[in-house]
Amino acid sequence: MGRLTGGDPSLLRRINSSVVLHALRGAGTSFSSDTTDCPTLTDLTRVTGLSRPTVEGVVEGLIEAGLVVVESAAEEGGAKRQGRPARRFRFRAEAGHLLGVEISPHRIAALLSGLDGRIVGAGSREVDESLGADDRLERVRQVVADVLRRTGVPRSSLRAVGVGTPGIVEAGGTVRLGTALPGWTGLPLGERLRRSFRCPVLVENDANAAAVAEHWKGVGQDTDDLVFVLAGLSPGAGSLIGGRLHRGYGGAAGEIGALHLLGREATPEKLLSTTGEPLHPLDEQAVAVVFAEARRGDAQAQAAVERFLQRLVHDVAALVLALDPELVVIGGWAAGIDGVLEPLRSELERYCLRPPRVALSLLGEASVATGALRLALDHVEEQMFAVETTVTARR
Amino acid sequence: MGRLTGGDPSLLRRINSSVVLHALRGAGTSFSSDTTDCPTLTDLTRVTGLSRPTVEGVVEGLIEAGLVVVESAAEEGGAKRQGRPARRFRFRAEAGHLLGVEISPHRIAALLSGLDGRIVGAGSREVDESLGADDRLERVRQVVADVLRRTGVPRSSLRAVGVGTPGIVEAGGTVRLGTALPGWTGLPLGERLRRSFRCPVLVENDANAAAVAEHWKGVGQDTDDLVFVLAGLSPGAGSLIGGRLHRGYGGAAGEIGALHLLGREATPEKLLSTTGEPLHPLDEQAVAVVFAEARRGDAQAQAAVERFLQRLVHDVAALVLALDPELVVIGGWAAGIDGVLEPLRSELERYCLRPPRVALSLLGEASVATGALRLALDHVEEQMFAVETTVTARR
Numbered sequence: 001m002g003r004l005t006g007g008d009p010s011l012l013r014r015i016n017s018s019v020v021l022h023a024l025r026g027a028g029t030s031f032s033s034d035t036t037d038c039p040t041l042t043d044l045t046r047v048t049g050l051s052r053p054t055v056e057g058v059v060e061g062l063i064e065a066g067l068v069v070v071e072s073a074a075e076e077g078g079a080k081r082q083g084r085p086a087r088r089f090r091f092r093a094e095a096g097h098l099l100g101v102e103i104s105p106h107r108i109a110a111l112l113s114g115l116d117g118r119i120v121g122a123g124s125r126e127v128d129e130s131l132g133a134d135d136r137l138e139r140v141r142q143v144v145a146d147v148l149r150r151t152g153v154p155r156s157s158l159r160a161v162g163v164g165t166p167g168i169v170e171a172g173g174t175v176r177l178g179t180a181l182p183g184w185t186g187l188p189l190g191e192r193l194r195r196s197f198r199c200p201v202l203v204e205n206d207a208n209a210a211a212v213a214e215h216w217k218g219v220g221q222d223t224d225d226l227v228f229v230l231a232g233l234s235p236g237a238g239s240l241i242g243g244r245l246h247r248g249y250g251g252a253a254g255e256i257g258a259l260h261l262l263g264r265e266a267t268p269e270k271l272l273s274t275t276g277e278p279l280h281p282l283d284e285q286a287v288a289v290v291f292a293e294a295r296r297g298d299a300q301a302q303a304a305v306e307r308f309l310q311r312l313v314h315d316v317a318a319l320v321l322a323l324d325p326e327l328v329v330i331g332g333w334a335a336g337i338d339g340v341l342e343p344l345r346s347e348l349e350r351y352c353l354r355p356p357r358v359a360l361s362l363l364g365e366a367s368v369a370t371g372a373l374r375l376a377l378d379h380v381e382e383q384m385f386a387v388e389t390t391v392t393a394r395r
Numbered sequence: 396m397g398r399l400t401g402g403d404p405s406l407l408r409r410i411n412s413s414v415v416l417h418a419l420r421g422a423g424t425s426f427s428s429d430t431t432d433c434p435t436l437t438d439l440t441r442v443t444g445l446s447r448p449t450v451e452g453v454v455e456g457l458i459e460a461g462l463v464v465v466e467s468a469a470e471e472g473g474a475k476r477q478g479r480p481a482r483r484f485r486f487r488a489e490a491g492h493l494l495g496v497e498i499s500p501h502r503i504a505a506l507l508s509g510l511d512g513r514i515v516g517a518g519s520r521e522v523d524e525s526l527g528a529d530d531r532l533e534r535v536r537q538v539v540a541d542v543l544r545r546t547g548v549p550r551s552s553l554r555a556v557g558v559g560t561p562g563i564v565e566a567g568g569t570v571r572l573g574t575a576l577p578g579w580t581g582l583p584l585g586e587r588l589r590r591s592f593r594c595p596v597l598v599e600n601d602a603n604a605a606a607v608a609e610h611w612k613g614v615g616q617d618t619d620d621l622v623f624v625l626a627g628l629s630p631g632a633g634s635l636i637g638g639r640l641h642r643g644y645g646g647a648a649g650e651i652g653a654l655h656l657l658g659r660e661a662t663p664e665k666l667l668s669t670t671g672e673p674l675h676p677l678d679e680q681a682v683a684v685v686f687a688e689a690r691r692g693d694a695q696a697q698a699a700v701e702r703f704l705q706r707l708v709h710d711v712a713a714l715v716l717a718l719d720p721e722l723v724v725i726g727g728w729a730a731g732i733d734g735v736l737e738p739l740r741s742e743l744e745r746y747c748l749r750p751p752r753v754a755l756s757l758l759g760e761a762s763v764a765t766g767a768l769r770l771a772l773d774h775v776e777e778q779m780f781a782v783e784t785t786v787t788a789r790r
Binding site: 168177223225237241247248249251252253255256319321322323324326356 | 716
């Protein structure tokens with residue numbers, strides 16, 4: 001009994017705010033100087049199907065929160081010249097900003113957007129995979145500071161920061177397990193980064209963030225059921241089910257790196273060996289050499305690549321058999337290797353009762369930071385939709 | 396914009412109906428003869444938090460639909476003796492019935508319940524695995540007819556029939572792929588069975604049904620994130636995510652039977668061989684013999700069982716790594732084998748970053764039919780909750 005109540009006025013208010021905000025944001029780009037693109041109360045009432053007093057109340061709340069501004073209305077021509085022209089309203093995408101950050105073994109990247117999600121700045125730098133947690137976080141701060149400085153966006157304008165990083169991430173932003181980066185396991189990453197920002201910091205597994213990104217701006221825009229495989233030495237995966245991120249009960253969904261151990265298959269070091277000795281050190285550079293040799297026709301390298309592909313097929317097939325997604329997106333550095341897609345497709349056809357579509361990531365290197373940005377935007381939109389109860393109260 | 400409207404009065408009505416129905420159903424058992432257990436309008440208003448006119452409207456609709464009846468109110472003692480006593484309302488669980496049916500290689504089973512889901516009848520019979528589709532469906536009709544006759548429930552009282560069966564089942568009830576039963580692939584099972592019933596027939600994959608069952612009445616009552624592994628020669632699995640069945644984009648989620656082919660592992664026929672020759676025919680009886688020999692100390696049989704368990708571990712680990720459930724329930728005939736649970740637990744501890752709880756099915760043989768019954772009940776409850784718009788209109 002306790003779960004349902006007779007009606008939730010705050011829920012209704014949020015839905016109404018959401019509807020009005022979507023209508024406002026949909027009305028031309030926010031940087032348009034043509035104010036006739038901006039809707040009037042009458043427009044908003046018509047488009048949303050809400051009553052005029054409801055729309056008026058929501059818009060007042062949004063203006064109070066600084067998210068909407070009244071444009072000086074241009075005179076309309078024709079019959080309506082007499083009388084006061086109707087006020088026009090514009091969504092202020094510039095009222096706040098969002099950051100999407102990738103923290104990976106070799107790379108720190110940041111994307112900056114306005115409240116409409118349009119990218120207004122970007123920055124990245126290569127880092128050493130052996131970098132400790134403190135040094136790595138220092139690089140993150142530098143990349144972010146650099147982006148903010150170059151775009152002229154004040155740090156105080158940031159409304160939320162999303163972060164994508166390898167490992168199992170707990171709801172509060174602590175890395176429960178992250179073997180890809182030194183010092184990452186147990187790191188209270190969200191808490192550490194919150195010291196640099198005065199806004200919410202949301203930490204997400206990198207493959208999960210990438211899945212969100214491909215759904216938002218990449219190859220997965222036309223489906224709500226996709227798996228993103230961040231294919232590398234230790235593959236990870238992120239899944240959207242019905243358009244929502246499936247994190248799993250403990251945030252470990254898609255952590256398929258251990259699958260090959262179960263099948264009694266060789267480790268990547270052995271798979272990719274061309275000498276009989278395990279490949280060491282096993283890093284992207286060493287692997288790139290093997291792939292280049294294979295392309296030049298070296299038989300041993302070709303055999304190594306074939307073994308590597310079989311392992312990828314096996315990992316992806318396990319995900320597909322368990323989840324049955326509509327689309328599998330291959331990202332990570334393996335996506336850059338020629339000839340990954342075709343063997344994957346034909347093998348999945350063989351083993352899967354209902355083979356999914358398979359596509360390469362459209363966003364490539366940008367996928368993790370883009371997904372992190374989207375998660376920050378989701379967070380802020382939730383706040384905006386609760387504008388009357390939450391945002392107003394904060395001011 | 397098109398997705399949200401300013402308010403959905405029919406949705407609100409359904410929520411209200413649902414709240415009132417839950418309150419009515421929660422008030423004592425439906426066969427209780429003590430009418431003071433039955434709530435009054437005042438009780439319902441207090442418990443639901445809804446307004447009195449709303450409750451009154453909903454109750455009138457439910458009475459009209461035959462789902463609620465006014466009990467002749469007993470005189471209340473004490474101060475309130477004067478005046479007309481308040482009417483008391485009772486949910487009529489006997490107003491309709493539901494069937495849950497299992498159609499498996501060796502067995503047909505049926506469960507019958509009232510609208511409250513309480514079992515009022517059951518029946519089953521062994522069948523030959525070589526039975527063709529027509530003969531198998533004839534056996535289903537016989538089992539159902541027998542249960543109805545023994546309980547005295549008229550066929551016309553059936554509101555919905557749920558069916559659990561191996562294979563990939565499309566939304567309309569056609570078996571897209573079902574290799575476990577002769578003639579099953581392509582069979583319009585829902586359509587065929589609808590000829591025998593004048594109510595909706597819902598067909599579901601057997602492992603999916605079993606997952607629903609364990610969540611409803613089995614070991615999974617305390618979690619919304621579980622995987623049910625129907626462990627047999629070709630394992631299948633059903634998953635609940637956030638309390639909802641995850642069927643996958645094409646209904647093939649959990650069909651992990653092909654996983655061992657990918658790992659280049661041997662087929663079950665080879666795994667379970669004690670002679671060097673593939674085990675043939677491979678059926679439950681042949682496998683039971685191998686397990687019995689292993690228990691008697693036969694070294695070759697013990698090795699075969701070990702290989703079989705490793706395959707099960709591999710299948711379950713793939714599901715766990717992909718989905719990260721809170722609980723894994725082992726059902727099917729492998730659940731009856733001594734010593735399955737401990738090796739599974741310890742191996743999952745080794746390979747999974749966040750190992751789930753592992754438990755044996757509580758419902759055992761009844762799990763598929765119980766889940767099918769629950770799905771039928773879900774369907775009818777959805778209708779009941781839409782009582783004002785749908786059920787009333789049908790009369």
